[in-house]
Every structure is written in structure tokens, then in C-alpha cells.
Amino acid sequence: MSPRTSEQLEKIRHDRRKSIMDTALEVLAEYGYANASISVIAKRAGVSKGLMYNYFKSKEELLSTIVLDGLNEMFELFDPNKDGVLTSEEFTYFIEEIFKLLSKKRNFYKLYFSLMMQPAVWKLFEARLAEIIEPFMRITIDYYTKKGVENPLLEFLLISALFDGIGFHYVLNPEQYPLDDVKKLLIERFV
Amino acid sequence: MSPRTSEQLEKIRHDRRKSIMDTALEVLAEYGYANASISVIAKRAGVSKGLMYNYFKSKEELLSTIVLDGLNEMFELFDPNKDGVLTSEEFTYFIEEIFKLLSKKRNFYKLYFSLMMQPAVWKLFEARLAEIIEPFMRITIDYYTKKGVENPLLEFLLISALFDGIGFHYVLNPEQYPLDDVKKLLIERFV
Amino acid sequence: MSPRTSEQLEKIRHDRRKSIMDTALEVLAEYGYANASISVIAKRAGVSKGLMYNYFKSKEELLSTIVLDGLNEMFELFDPNKDGVLTSEEFTYFIEEIFKLLSKKRNFYKLYFSLMMQPAVWKLFEARLAEIIEPFMRITIDYYTKKGVENPLLEFLLISALFDGIGFHYVLNPEQYPLDDVKKLLIERFV
Amino acid sequence: MSPRTSEQLEKIRHDRRKSIMDTALEVLAEYGYANASISVIAKRAGVSKGLMYNYFKSKEELLSTIVLDGLNEMFELFDPNKDGVLTSEEFTYFIEEIFKLLSKKRNFYKLYFSLMMQPAVWKLFEARLAEIIEPFMRITIDYYTKKGVENPLLEFLLISALFDGIGFHYVLNPEQYPLDDVKKLLIERFV
DNA sequence: AATGAATGAGGATTCATTCAT
DNA sequence: TATGAATGAATCCTCATTCAT
Numbered sequence: 170m171s172p173r174t175s176e177q178l179e180k181i182r183h184d185r186r187k188s189i190m191d192t193a194l195e196v197l198a199e200y201g202y203a204n205a206s207i208s209v210i211a212k213r214a215g216v217s218k219g220l221m222y223n224y225f226k227s228k229e230e231l232l233s234t235i236v237l238d239g240l241n242e243m244f245e246l247f248d249p250n251k252d253g254v255l256t257s258e259e260f261t262y263f264i265e266e267i268f269k270l271l272s273k274k275r276n277f278y279k280l281y282f283s284l285m286m287q288p289a290v291w292k293l294f295e296a297r298l299a300e301i302i303e304p305f306m307r308i309t310i311d312y313y314t315k316k317g318v319e320n321p322l323l324e325f326l327l328i329s330a331l332f333d334g335i336g337f338h339y340v341l342n343p344e345q346y347p348l349d350d351v352k353k354l355l356i357e358r359f360v
Numbered sequence: 361m362s363p364r365t366s367e368q369l370e371k372i373r374h375d376r377r378k379s380i381m382d383t384a385l386e387v388l389a390e391y392g393y394a395n396a397s398i399s400v401i402a403k404r405a406g407v408s409k410g411l412m413y414n415y416f417k418s419k420e421e422l423l424s425t426i427v428l429d430g431l432n433e434m435f436e437l438f439d440p441n442k443d444g445v446l447t448s449e450e451f452t453y454f455i456e457e458i459f460k461l462l463s464k465k466r467n468f469y470k471l472y473f474s475l476m477m478q479p480a481v482w483k484l485f486e487a488r489l490a491e492i493i494e495p496f497m498r499i500t501i502d503y504y505t506k507k508g509v510e511n512p513l514l515e516f517l518l519i520s521a522l523f524d525g526i527g528f529h530y531v532l533n534p535e536q537y538p539l540d541d542v543k544k545l546l547i548e549r550f551v
Numbered sequence: 552m553s554p555r556t557s558e559q560l561e562k563i564r565h566d567r568r569k570s571i572m573d574t575a576l577e578v579l580a581e582y583g584y585a586n587a588s589i590s591v592i593a594k595r596a597g598v599s600k601g602l603m604y605n606y607f608k609s610k611e612e613l614l615s616t617i618v619l620d621g622l623n624e625m626f627e628l629f630d631p632n633k634d635g636v637l638t639s640e641e642f643t644y645f646i647e648e649i650f651k652l653l654s655k656k657r658n659f660y661k662l663y664f665s666l667m668m669q670p671a672v673w674k675l676f677e678a679r680l681a682e683i684i685e686p687f688m689r690i691t692i693d694y695y696t697k698k699g700v701e702n703p704l705l706e707f708l709l710i711s712a713l714f715d716g717i718g719f720h721y722v723l724n725p726e727q728y729p730l731d732d733v734k735k736l737l738i739e740r741f742v
Numbered sequence: 743m744s745p746r747t748s749e750q751l752e753k754i755r756h757d758r759r760k761s762i763m764d765t766a767l768e769v770l771a772e773y774g775y776a777n778a779s780i781s782v783i784a785k786r787a788g789v790s791k792g793l794m795y796n797y798f799k800s801k802e803e804l805l806s807t808i809v810l811d812g813l814n815e816m817f818e819l820f821d822p823n824k825d826g827v828l829t830s831e832e833f834t835y836f837i838e839e840i841f842k843l844l845s846k847k848r849n850f851y852k853l854y855f856s857l858m859m860q861p862a863v864w865k866l867f868e869a870r871l872a873e874i875i876e877p878f879m880r881i882t883i884d885y886y887t888k889k890g891v892e893n894p895l896l897e898f899l900l901i902s903a904l905f906d907g908i909g910f911h912y913v914l915n916p917e918q919y920p921l922d923d924v925k926k927l928l929i930e931r932f933v
Numbered sequence: 934a935a936t937g938a939a940t941g942a943g944g945a946t947t948c949a950t951t952c953a954t
Numbered sequence: 955t956a957t958g959a960a961t962g963a964a965t966c967c968t969c970a971t972t973c974a975t
């Protein structure tokens with residue numbers, strides 16, 4: 170019998186990888202980083218422990234892949250035409266979409282918040298995160314500058330603190346949080 | 361020398377307990393929750409591993425004691441005369457003080473944020489935290505109601521998200537964060 | 552193209568087998584026995600892991616094949632006309648050639664020395680090695696007997712210890728070892 | 743009850759440490775480096791796996807402690823008055839004693855030879871070994887120089903190769919090796 | 934003949950906790 | 955009260971080997 174074609178292999182690898190990442194995110198969010206073991210992830214993903222290491226060379230790599238993927242998905246919503254300029258429609262769109270993402274990907278945000286405070290882990294994405302945040306910061310500040318806001322940097326700090334604070338509170342108690350109302354208020358006040 | 365009185369003994373116990381807690385907080389913030397071991401804490405506190413268990417019956421108990429103590433210290437600043445009514449002076453005072461605390465107790469807040477997201481840990485103070493938060497929430501909503509704010513609950517959610525978001529960002533990068541400016545803006549907009 | 556004849560197939564098999572063995576030896580010497588994995592050998596030999604097992608039924612077999620091949624190559628230099636009698640010219644020739652081999656096949660000797668001391672591995676060729684050594688021993692003792700050496704067995708033990716000792720030292724530090732000088736001295740003293 | 747005195751602790755630690763090292767040497771020699779697991783060593787030493795790490799911070803450290811200890815014991819026999827000059831009595835004494843050690847500590851030599859060829863392991867003592875060997879080499883060369891030997895360095899290389907070669911052969915087949923006869927011959931020819 | 938995904942047993946190591954002293 | 959030796963379960967990770975394709 171001939172060996173699998175490289176397309177077949179590619180597909181197998183891609184699917185498995187995705188399924189491991191999905192399961193891992195679920196388990197990480199459920200148990201917290203400290204208590205989510207490769208063992209449990211593997212079992213729940215229906216995969217042997219050994220195979221995990223065929224796809225991710227360490228627990229750290231698995232983790233940082235998940236986190237960076239999630240962050241990218243999030244920041245792609247910002248300034249979607251990537252022209253470096255934010256219109257108020259784009260800003261509204263970003264807020265709308267990010268709130269959708271927040272409820273769709275609770276697990277991811279749970280993980281995100283828990284990881285940011287763990288020094289050992291934080292180092293894994295510190296650099297990459299700074300890179301991702303920089304254009305977000307610059308463009309938002311430009312936006313507020315054009316709007317004539319008195320202190321655009323502070324305005325940026327407030328809204329980004331709100332994003333994180335709201336996310337934080339939401340994932341702690343998603344059932345009861347009035348996400349839509351908060352979103353509306355945010356758009357009114359900060360766009 | 362005469363044998364120590366029981367008050368002296370009590371004081372020794374209390375001081376030692378405090379010193380273990382302080383060291384533990386320091387180590388937890390430095391290494392992160394996952395990597396802070398009882399061994400390291402004991403060594404740094406100048407105490408034997410065995411003795412740790414004389415003061416705290418488990419690592420979990422040590423942890424939750426630290427966190428609850430910190431939260432109490434924080435919420436005692438709120439409505440300081442405990443008459444159940446917040447004046448705008450009291451509100452301003454609270455914000456001022458809480459920002460002082462934030463920079464004085466960075467380690468605590470680092471720990472606080474990292475723990476809030478760890479399901480296993482979260483369970484330890486979930487109940488107690490709800491209890492602490494309830495009057496804070498109620499009184500703040502009353503405050504906004506009296507001020508005629510349109511949606512007092514939402515206003516409360518916004519400001520508390522801001523507290524956490526700002527704290528979160530500050531502990532991630534304390535050197536560069538313009539804490540005072542942010543505080544002023546917060547008082548302007550939310551008192 | 553016409554299908555390959557069975558001789559061609561045989562040659563391909565033989566060449567590939569040889570190439571796997573060469574690579575394995577290289578990897579074993581580079582990483583040491585404990586750290587040389589089939590994976591690495593396969594990758595470096597440009598062959599799939601699975602195919603390795605088509606050529607050698609286990610890692611052990613690959614190992615013992617390499618070692619026995621090397622030993623054979625070595626002992627073929629001894630008493631080259633295979634008449635069971637060693638002349639002093641033949642002895643000199645053997646020493647000359649074995650020193651050439653030593654520097655040409657450093658990797659092999661490195662492996663050889665490391666394996667000889669590993670009980671699990673040693674068992675694999677213990678029997679076969681005894682067989683190889685026996686004529687070497689017998690003929691050398693005859694040689695010394697004829698020369699009138701007082702204790703031919705001891706003389707044999709000394710020179711064979713020297714071969715191994717020199718080899719041992721040489722592979723530990725091949726760059727600086729004065730192999731040629733040592734060789735000359737050996738011939739002077741022991742032929 | 744009062745805690746153990748530090749002398750008691752010292753003794754406990756010393757004894758345990760020794761017993762772990764003895765067992766480890768035995769197991770390492772029996773299974774070979776590649777197959778001797780901490781698990782097996784712990785079990786045979788009647789100790790938990792965890793405790794091993796209380797005494798040696800890694801498998802590597804355990805190993806290198808054993809090896810360096812053994813080497814020290816060996817080289818202490820050389821030039822016993824440490825005046826930097828070797829008399830022929832001292833040389834004879836050294837050879838006598840080293841042969842005694844060889845048969846008394848077969849396990850150690852077995853380990854020694856197997857390790858010297860493992861690149862990863864070798865690095866652990868390379869430096870320290872060079873340091874140990876240097877005076878041995880210098881003093882022996884002086885000795886031969888005074889005796890008027892033509893090429894003292896070569897003479898040194900020969901005798902040290904013999905030491906290792908004989909040791910190598912002896913540990914491979916200790917029952918049948920005429921250690922005493924070889925020793926006598928060595929003294930005759932090289933002192 | 935050839936591939937590499939997949940397995941699973943086994944390895945080194947860590948650490949909260951206990952307990953004899 | 956105080957010590958730190960000792961435990962053992964759990965963790966991450968490696969690798970020879972198998973097997974569907």
C-alpha cells in the first residue's frame with residue numbers, strides 16, 4: 170500500500186492540531202493553568218499523551234500558540250481595512266464585534282486573564298503582545314486626537330482598562346452580566 | 361527569666377503569622393501561583409516547613425487568608441463611617457485611597473488578579489467575596505440614584521470594571537503607568 | 552522503464568542498509584548511546600522511521616550489526632594470509648593498519664568503548680566477540696612463544712590492554728594524541 | 743518534643759547520602775548508565791524516589807559525585823606525601839594500591855569506563871578530570887626524565903594506556919584475569 | 934517498499950504534606 | 955513549639971515500536 174499523500178497528511182495534522190487546541194483551551198479554562206495537565210487534555214482530546222508532543226513541543230508552546238491565536242483573532246477586528254486610520258464606524262464595529270467574541274469565546278478570555286498575571290507565563294507572550302498592542306494604541310490615540318479629546322492617551326488608557334475590566338467581570342459571572350447594555354453605554358461614551 | 365505570659369505568646373504567634381503571610385505574598389507575586397512552593401516561602405520567611413503547617417493548615421488556607429485580608433483592607437476604605445450612605449467626599453476619598461493602596465500593595469493586586477481566574481482557587485473565596493462586594497454595590501448604586509444618573513447599575517458596573525481594569529494594567533507595567541492622571545480623570549467622570 | 556531486476560533491488564537494499572549504519576554510527580558517537588534516538592538517525596539518514604524497521608528489526612539489532620561489522624574489519628587485518636601463523640612483518644603490518652583504522656574510524660571506536668561497558672548491550676556480542684578474539688589470542692601467544700618470551704600469555708595481555716588503552720585515550724582527545732609516536736614505540740617494544 | 747540536634751541531622755544525612763551513593767554505583771554498574779533509573783536506585787536503596795532529590799539535585803549530580811569521589815580516592819594514592827616528587831618506592835606503592843582498588847571497586851571502574859565515552863556525561867567531569875590528571879602526568883614525566891628514559895612523555899602515555907587497558911579488560915572478565923601477574927610485569931617494566 | 938501518525942510504558946523531577954524527634 | 959527527613963502522587967516529557975495507508 171502506498172503511503173499517504175502529503176495533502177492527506179496535511180489535513181490529518183491540521184485537524185488534530187485544531188482539535189488538541191480546542192480541547193486544551195477548554196481544559197485550561199476549566200482547571201486553570203496551574204491544574205490543567207497534559208494528561209487530562211490528552212485524554213479529553215481522545216489522544217495519547219505522546220501524540221501531544223508530536224504537535225506541540227511542550228506544554229508552554231501549546232499554551233502560547235493558543236493565546237497568540239486568540240489575540241490575533243481579536244485584534245484583526247480592529248481597523249479592519251488596515252489603513253491605519255479609525256473611523257467612528259470602525260470603532261463601533263470593533264466594540265460590537267469584540268463583545269460578540271467575548272461571549273462566544275469565554276474560555277479564551279478566562280485563560281487570557283489568568284495568564285497575564287503569572288510571571289513565568291507572561292514572559293511567553295510579553296513581546297508578541299506589545300507588538301500587537303502598539304498599533305491598537307497608536308491608532309486609538311490618533312482617533313481621540315482628531316476628535317479633540319483633551320488627553321487622548323488617558324482616554325485610551327480608560328477605554329482599554331474598561332475592555333479588560335468588563336471582560337474580567339463578565340467571565341467571572343457570565344450568566345448575569347448585562348453585556349449588551351454595557352456595550353451600548355461604552356459606545357455612547359467612548360466612540 | 362520568667363515564662364512568657366500567654367499574651368506574649370499570642371503576640372509572637374500573631375507576628376510570625378503575619379510575617380509568613382507577607383513573605384508568602386512576596387513569593388507568590390514573584391514566582392506566580394504555579395511556581396511558588398511552600399519550601400521557598402518557608403525558607404524565605406526563616407521558618408521550617410513543618411512550622412508553616414502549625415500556622416496554616418494547608419497551602420490553600422494560607423492563600424485564602426492572604427486574599428481575604430487584602431480585600432478587607434480594601435473595602436474598609438469604602439464608606440468609612442459605615443453609615444450605609446456615600447457622600448461625594450467619601451467617594452473621592454475612597455478612590456484616592458484605593459489608588460494609594462494599589463501602588464503600595466502591588467504584589468497583593470498581582471496575586472489577586474491571577475487568582476481570580478483560577479477556578480480551583482476562585483472557589484475558595486467566591487462566597488466571601490460576594491458578601492464583601494454586596495454593600496459596596498448597593499451603596500454605590502444608591503449614590504448614583506440620588507445623583508440622578510440614568511442607569512445606576514450600569515454606572516456601577518462601569519466604574520468597578522474600571523477599578524479592576526486599571527489595577528490590572530497598572531500591575532502589569534507599574535513603572536510607566538500614569539496612575540495619578542488616571543485617578544483624577546476617574547474622579548472627574550465618576551464621582 | 553522496465554522493472555528493476557532483483558540484483559538492482561538487492562543493491563539498493565544493501566546500499567541503503569550501509570547508509571543507515573553509517574549515519575547511526577555517526578549519531579551514536581555524537582550523542583552518546585543514551586541520547587541517540589531512532590528518530591534522529593532516521594532523519595539524518597533521510598529515511599522514514601518506519602523504514603528503519605524494514606532494515607533492522609530493532610535498535611539493538613542495528614547496534615550489534617554496527618559493532619560486529621567494525622570488529623570484523625579490524626580483525627581481518629590480523630594474520631592477513633590466514634595461515635594461522637604470525638610473522639613479525641605481519642605483526643608490524645597489523646599494528647600499522649590498526650592505528651590507521653583508529654584514526655579513520657574514530658566514531659566507531661568511541662562507540663565500541665562506550666558499549667563494551669554497558670551490560671545490556673555487551674550481552675549482544677559477548678559470545679561473538681569471544682569467537683573473534685580467540686584466534687587473535689592464540690596466534691599472538693604462539694608468536695611470543697616462538698620468540699622465547701618468558702610469559703607469552705602475559706605479553707599478550709599487555710599488548711592487547713595497550714591497544715585498548717591507547718584507543719581509549721586517543722578517542723577521548725584525538726587532536727592532541729601523538730598516535731604515530733606511540734605506534735612506533737609499540738612496534739619497537741612488542742613486535 | 744524537641745527537634746533533632748544538628749549533629750543528629752548531620753549523621754542522618756551523611757549516612758543516607760553514603761548509602762544512596764553506594765547503591766547507585768552498584769545499580770549503575772549493573773544496568774549501565776543508560777538503563778539505571780532513579781526509580782531502581784531508590785527502590786534498592788530502600789528510599790523513596792522523592793528523597794533522592796533531597797540528597798542530589800539531579801541524576802547528573804549523583805553521577806558526577808560518585809565519579810569524582812572515586813577518582814579522588816584513586817589519585818590520592820599517587821605521590822602519597824604530596825611533595826611533587828615520585829620515588830620508585832612510591833611508584834611501586836601506587837601500582838600495588840591501584841590494583842588492589844581495581845579489584846575492590848570493580849563497580850566503580852565499570853562505571854568509569856562506560857561513562858568516559860558518553861559525550862553528554864563526559865562533559866560533566868572533563869574539566870575536573872583534567873585537573874586531577876595534570877599533576878599525575880607532570881610528576882610521572884619528571885620521574886621518567888630523571889631515570890633517563892628517552893621519551894618520557896611517550897612512556898607516560900604507554901603506562902597510562904596500560905592502566906586503562908588493563909582495567910578495561912579486567913572489569914570485562916574479572917574472574918579469569920591474572921591481575922597479580924600483570925601487576926608484577928607492569929612494575930618490572932615501568933617503574 | 935515507504936510513510937509518519939499514533940501509542941504507551943517509562944523516565945526524571947517537583948512538591949504539599951506528614952511525622953519522628 | 956520546632957525541625958527537616960521522608961513520602962508518594964502527580965507532572966512533563968521521550969522514544970522504540972507499530973500500523974493504517
